[in-house]
Amino acid sequence: VTPRPAILVNGVPxxxxxxxxxxxxxxxxxxxxxxxxxxxPRRWMRHMARLESGCARLGIPTPDxxxxxxxxxxxxxxxxRAVLKLIVTRGRGGRGYRPPSAPQPTRIAVCSNWPEWPxxxxxxxxxxxxxxxxxxxxxxxxxxxxxxxxxxxxARAEWGNEYDEGLLRDDAxxxxxxxxxxxxxxxxxxxxxxxxxxxxxxxIMREAVMEQAQRLGLAVHTRPMTRDxxxxxxxxxxxxxLHEVWPVTQLEKQHYGVGPLTRRLMESxxxx
Amino acid sequence: VTPRPAILVNGVPxxxxxxxxxxxxxxxxxxxxxxxxxxxPRRWMRHMARLESGCARLGIPTPDxxxxxxxxxxxxxxxxRAVLKLIVTRGRGGRGYRPPSAPQPTRIAVCSNWPEWPxxxxxxxxxxxxxxxxxxxxxxxxxxxxxxxxxxxxARAEWGNEYDEGLLRDDAxxxxxxxxxxxxxxxxxxxxxxxxxxxxxxxIMREAVMEQAQRLGLAVHTRPMTRDxxxxxxxxxxxxxLHEVWPVTQLEKQHYGVGPLTRRLMESxxxx
Numbered sequence: 001v002t003p004r005p006a007i008l009v010n011g012v013p014x015x016x017x018x019x020x021x022x023x024x025x026x027x028x029x030x031x032x033x034x035x036x037x038x039x040x041p042r043r044w045m046r047h048m049a050r051l052e053s054g055c056a057r058l059g060i061p062t063p064d065x066x067x068x069x070x071x072x073x074x075x076x077x078x079x080x081r082a083v084l085k086l087i088v089t090r091g092r093g094g095r096g097y098r099p100p101s102a103p104q105p106t107r108i109a110v111c112s113n114w115p116e117w118p119x120x121x122x123x124x125x126x127x128x129x130x131x132x133x134x135x136x137x138x139x140x141x142x143x144x145x146x147x148x149x150x151x152x153x154x155a156r157a158e159w160g161n162e163y164d165e166g167l168l169r170d171d172a173x174x175x176x177x178x179x180x181x182x183x184x185x186x187x188x189x190x191x192x193x194x195x196x197x198x199x200x201x202x203x204i205m206r207e208a209v210m211e212q213a214q215r216l217g218l219a220v221h222t223r224p225m226t227r228d229x230x231x232x233x234x235x236x237x238x239x240x241x242l243h244e245v246w247p248v249t250q251l252e253k254q255h256y257g258v259g260p261l262t263r264r265l266m267e268s269x270x271x272x
Numbered sequence: 273v274t275p276r277p278a279i280l281v282n283g284v285p286x287x288x289x290x291x292x293x294x295x296x297x298x299x300x301x302x303x304x305x306x307x308x309x310x311x312x313p314r315r316w317m318r319h320m321a322r323l324e325s326g327c328a329r330l331g332i333p334t335p336d337x338x339x340x341x342x343x344x345x346x347x348x349x350x351x352x353r354a355v356l357k358l359i360v361t362r363g364r365g366g367r368g369y370r371p372p373s374a375p376q377p378t379r380i381a382v383c384s385n386w387p388e389w390p391x392x393x394x395x396x397x398x399x400x401x402x403x404x405x406x407x408x409x410x411x412x413x414x415x416x417x418x419x420x421x422x423x424x425x426x427a428r429a430e431w432g433n434e435y436d437e438g439l440l441r442d443d444a445x446x447x448x449x450x451x452x453x454x455x456x457x458x459x460x461x462x463x464x465x466x467x468x469x470x471x472x473x474x475x476i477m478r479e480a481v482m483e484q485a486q487r488l489g490l491a492v493h494t495r496p497m498t499r500d501x502x503x504x505x506x507x508x509x510x511x512x513x514l515h516e517v518w519p520v521t522q523l524e525k526q527h528y529g530v531g532p533l534t535r536r537l538m539e540s541x542x543x544x
Contacts, residue, residue, distance in 0.1 A: 007291045007292075009291060014291060015290065015291055016288035016289060016290060016291055017288060017289060017291050017296060018287060018288060019279045019281060019286060019287055019288055019289050019380060019382070020279075020382070021296065022425075023296045024289060024293065024295045024296040024359070024361075024419070025303070025359070025419065025421075026299075026419065026421040026422065026424070026425050027298075027299030027419055027420040027421055027422050028421070028422055028425045031297070058422070058426065059426075059429060087296070087297070089296075090425075095387065096428070096452060097421065097424045097425045097427070097428035097451055097452065098425075098428045098429065099425060099428070099429050108291060110291070110292070115367065133412060134410065134412075135408075135410070136407075136408025136409050136410035136413075136443075136471065137408050137409070137443055138406065138407070138408035138423060138443065140405060140406075140423075140426060141408075141422060141423065141426075146422055147296070147297065147298065147299055147420075147422070148299040148419075148420035148421060148422040148423075149297075149298040149299055149300070149369065149420065150298065150299050150300055150330070150413060150418055150419070150420040151410060151412075151413065151420075152298070152369045153294075153298050153300050153362075153369045153370075153371060154330065154331075154412060154413075155369070156368070156369035156370045156371070157331060157370065157371050171408075171409055171410065179369055180368060180369065199408065
């Protein structure tokens with residue numbers, strides 16, 4: 001029997017949120033998607049740091065991360081593998097777009113089943129395509145995992161199961177990220193990942209991989225990247241808090257091997 | 273006694289929506305804000321046409337506009353003046369961003385009090401500023417009144433009551449619209465309004481004003497507009513479904529009169 005997702009709203013078991021919540025009306029909030037392994041949320045401090053930084057940038061009062069940890073433990077206890085999604089919205093009401101002067105954020109925690117990816121991805125690497133959807137650029141929102149995600153919904157609607165991920169470009173044509181992952185290219189022994197100062201989501205695993213690479217003595221360069229940069233890479237990999245590192249072995253009609261640097265990163269992160 | 277806002281969710285009185293609604297999780301939906309006068313929603317057909325067109329563009333099944341009209345009548349009956357907000361989301365669930373293959377849209381109708389704008393605006397015109405926030409450009413989402421509105425929330429958070437509206441520019445510097453209005457400039461007897469093919473919301477009153485202007489024999493030009501174009505205008509006006517037409521008499525440090533063409537439009541729309 002598949003367990004049903006369990007939800008806490010402001011710490012209380014619930015299946016609903018207030019109909020005037022600003023998360024619903026305006027995408028006015030943030031979220032985190034966290035791997036739960038043996039009942040414990042993975043990389044908790046990193047997720048909380050990003051959530052706090054996002055709140056500061058949006059002017060949402062800092063959530064009580066202790067209360068979120070209580071939520072996480074309540075929902076995830078005894079679950080071998082699960083996905084914990086945390087949402088913070090600016091709370092209820094206010095007249096139109098204008099935020100209330102004293103917002104009372106809504107805290108939502110949802111625990112759901114671990115996704116079953118095809119074993120093929122771990123064995124042979126991911127198959128990836130380019131999305132037609134281009135991301136608009138807005139440095140004020142860039143990097144933040146906010147709730148206004150319609151671009152990503154429409155990008156993901158472009159394909160079904162025939163690919164494992166789609167790469168997004170911005171309106172200038174630079175490659176930014178996958179719909180639910182960040183991308184790294186390996187070139188002559190160094191790692192390259194797109195600059196996210198104009199759009200995109202700065203993932204927790206992107207940060208973890210960058211730090212791990214530095215510990216391994218590898219150079220990591222963050223910069224605008226073109227489709228040509230990606231085409232010329234020796235190795236290509238995708239990062240995400242749930243699947244951690246996926247080697248890419250096919251991008252449109254181009255094939256990549258699962259290279260030595262990707263293997264080294266995957267192996268070393270397994271022991272992190 | 274101020275009446276409390278009343279809400280229908282899928283036609284049923286409710287104060288909550290499902291916690292896994294895609295409107296909340298991804299800003300995956302659309303809305304309309306409609307003036308209610310003497311119990312009847314104004315410009316209903318225009319609002320429904322825009323909602324249907326937005327749904328088609330986002331791949332959300334067309335809502336039952338007859339059911340929405342029933343909602344509107346239930347909520348607005350006997351109300352002299354009120355605001356009706358209609359929301360359609362792609363409904364509940366689905367794994368991540370990927371839309372469900374057979375989405376069941378959520379229909380939300382909220383009736384709230386008519387906003388009390390300062391009488392000064394009608395008497396003397398609106399005071400307007402430029403926002404620091406710049407809109408990202410995405411032609412796939414341009415013109416649609418979708419729920420991913422965080423840019424607008426942050427733009428509106430830039431000021432309090434000292435201005436009546438803020439003008440938004442895109443990331444290339446072109447003037448697009450107000451946070452809750454469209455903008456028209458009058459120059460040598462013709463109307464100019466920004467092109468919305470890259471970003472912005474194509475308002476119902478913008479459409480109504482353009483048609484009314486044409487009936488009055490006035491030329492209307494839609495094109496990219498710079499801050500200079502706005503500065504050099506003879507008259508400036510803002511349109512919105514609730515307040516309809518506001519003359520702008522102050523934009524930052526620049527003053528405009530309430531000109532003859534603005535008066536003519538306001539007068540003729542009153543009898544529309």
